[in-house]
Amino acid sequence: MTIRVRSDSPDPIYEQIAGQVVFAVAGGDLAPGDLIPSVRDLAVQLTVxxxxxxxxxxxxxxxxxxxxxxGLGMAVTPDAPKLCRNRRKELIRDRVRETVRAAASAGLQPADVHKLIDDEWPK
Amino acid sequence: MTIRVRSDSPDPIYEQIAGQVVFAVAGGDLAPGDLIPSVRDLAVQLTVxxxxxxxxxxxxxxxxxxxxxxGLGMAVTPDAPKLCRNRRKELIRDRVRETVRAAASAGLQPADVHKLIDDEWPK
Amino acid sequence: MTIRVRSDSPDPIYEQIAGQVVFAVAGGDLAPGDLIPSVRDLAVQLTVxxxxxxxxxxxxxxxxxxxxxxGLGMAVTPDAPKLCRNRRKELIRDRVRETVRAAASAGLQPADVHKLIDDEWPK
Amino acid sequence: MTIRVRSDSPDPIYEQIAGQVVFAVAGGDLAPGDLIPSVRDLAVQLTVxxxxxxxxxxxxxxxxxxxxxxGLGMAVTPDAPKLCRNRRKELIRDRVRETVRAAASAGLQPADVHKLIDDEWPK
DNA sequence: GTGGTCTAGACCACT
DNA sequence: GTGGTCTAGACCACG
Structure with a gap:
């Protein structure tokens, strides 16, 4: 359960934190019933x-x-995995949609975007 | 030269306007020397x-x-087409980069993203 | 002497427990001199x-x-029945008062609330 | 558009404010498109x-x-009246349900509660 | 002018 | 110990 925030990002810090928890749950790193770090601990850890x-x-x-x-803290809910997988899918689909819109209006073809994807893919 | 703004977008309105002008120039819809609508006209037209x-x-x-x-207004510069094509490329590359980052951290493969691209491509 | 707590309730758990004991005494399910379960037993039973x-x-x-x-535990006092009946009446009156306030500020009439009461009454 | 908060209430202040706006919309005192007071104005007005x-x-x-x-403020949405009427109804129904539960478990009859309602009704 | 975000530090109720 | 609420005051982006 490692979270990293970039204070220079345009996205607000609280959204970065929430997003990373969602991805951690969607990826199985956090399971239902798990307690997530306390507010105070996380605040110290992230210097936030x-x-x-x-x-x-x-x-x-x-x-x-x-x-x-x-009295204990916050725990991952039973429904969380499903919710987080859905949300992750949504987020990706939204980003893809924006990309496609920009690319198509620039006259690019799907194959051009495929190539860009491959170029930018982390090795 | 038609511009549309979505006031519910997360992107600020002024950026939407500027972006659409950039794309219009990059696509040849606006050529060097062309006068763009006046501030007042555009403000009325967009109700902004x-x-x-x-x-x-x-x-x-x-x-x-x-x-x-x-005495005339604002005109597209001689260098604009080149600048705008470059900027358009940057903007698309930025969006692709974000998409790739989100998809990779969700465990997707390039082929998965290719498929998403094709799904979302306007017919 | 069965007590149930809802950990998702807005009411604190300790109040739910106390309230249910009060109602049990007021209803005669617990009589003066009766011993109530020990702290440890009740904690285990309610997983609290x-x-x-x-x-x-x-x-x-x-x-x-x-x-x-x-050496025995906690016992219901001789005065408990009277106290609990009074307290029960108070609690109900408080709830009625809140309901009336909400309903009146929403423009409902007493007859409307009577009907709601009948609708929600357990059959 | 007058809002009053009680700082001694068990309900948090922000919920009192939100609740009163909901009731104002449900009651027609605020219509879609209306701008509600700015954060700063309301803060001064409520000394909050x-x-x-x-x-x-x-x-x-x-x-x-x-x-x-x-750049203008917050406006009441087109859907707000419907949403607020529904929410108001829910809130009242929840309160009625709690009242009924408490009253029934105390052995009261519907008619008894009707009488209590009438007693507590503001004249 | 507007709302949005963040920090710092306090107090409270609950477990 | 935990989270929840509130205050005070700052800075920012947007219109």
């Missing part, structure tokens, strides 16, 4: 204000990914 | 705050895509 | 932190509903 | 921290009741 972590947790709770275990 | 249009034009002027023609 | 049960018992002792019997 | 108001607005935006009009 506790309120910022709290806000990330609120978003995750709203999504139904985590739920409070009173 | 004139300041917003102004800011888009500032960005375009900074990029060297348009330049003031005293 | 013993401290939480302790706090519920403190509240009940403060209300005069239970009292310690050295 | 701006962040608290912000949080109420976030909740309302999440519910789809208000949406940002960039």
């Amino acid at each position: 204000n506790p309120n910022t972590v709290t806000r990330a947790f609120q978003e995750l709770e709203r999504l139904g990914v985590i739920e409070p275990r009173r | 705050n004139p300041n917003t249009v102004t800011r888009a034009f500032q960005e375009l002027e900074r990029l060297g895509v348009i330049e003031p023609r005293r | 932190n013993p401290n939480t049960v302790t706090r519920a018992f403190q509240e009940l002792e403060r209300l005069g509903v239970i009292e310690p019997r050295r | 921290n701006p962040n608290t108001v912000t949080r109420a607005f976030q909740e309302l935006e999440r519910l789809g009741v208000i949406e940002p009009r960039r």
Whole structure:
């Protein structure tokens, strides 16, 4: 359960945290019932204000990914894996859609984009 | 020269406007010497705050895509086509890079993304 | 003497426990002199932190509903039935008051609420 | 559009604010397209921290009741009236359900509760 | 002017 | 110990 945030990113920090938890659950690194690090611990680890972590947790709770275990912390919900896989799929599909829109309006063909994908793929 | 803005987009309006001008120039819909609509006209047409249009034009002027023609308005510069084609390429490459990053961290393979591209491609 | 707690309830667990004891006494299911389950037993039975049960018992002792019997545990007091019936009446009145406030501010009439009551009444 | 908060209430202030906006929309005091008071104005008016108001607005935006009009403020959405009437109905039904549960377990009859309702009804 | 994000530090209820 | 709420004050992007 390692989380990294980039404070120079255009995406807000709390969203980065929430997003990485979603991906961790979707990838099986976090299973239902697992307790995620406490607000204070995570805040120290990321050198970020506790309120910022709290806000990330609120978003995750709203999504139904985590739920409070009173006095213990936040635990991954039973439904979380399904929810997170769906959300991950959505996010990727949205990004693909934007890419396609930009590429198509520039006169590119699918094959051109395939090539770009391969060029940018991490080795 | 038709521009459309989506006020519900996460991208700021001034960036949408500037981006569409860049794409229009890169695609040849706007040629060097062409006058683009005045701030006031465009603001009315898009039902947008004139300041917003102004800011888009500032960005375009900074990029060297348009330049003031005293008493006439803003005109597309001689260098604009080359600049805009480069910028268009950058923008697409950035989007591709984001897509690849998201897809790779979700465990997808290049072929999977190729398929997504084809699925989302406008028919 | 069966107690059930909902950990997802907005009401704290210790209050749920105390409340159910009060209702059990008010309803005659627990009579003066009856011993209530020990903190440890109840904690195991409800899969709840013993401290939480302790706090519920403190509240009940403060209300005069239970009292310690050295070496035996906590016993229902002689005054408990009267106290609990009063408290039960208070609790119900509080809930009615909240309901009335919400309904009235929504423009409902007493007759509308009567109908809602009948609809929700357990058959 | 008058909002009042009780800082001594068990309900958090941001929820009180959000709830009153919901009721105002449900009651027709706020119509789609109306701009609600700015964060700063409302904070001053309620002598509350701006962040608290912000949080109420976030909740309302999440519910789809208000949406940002960039540079102008937050506006009531077209769907808001329907959403707010539904939410109001839910809230009342939940309260009624709790009341009925408490009353039934105390051995009361529907008629008894009807009488309590009438007693507590504001004159 | 608007809302959005973040920090710092406090207090509270619950377990 | 845990999360939840609130205040105070700062900076930023956007219109």
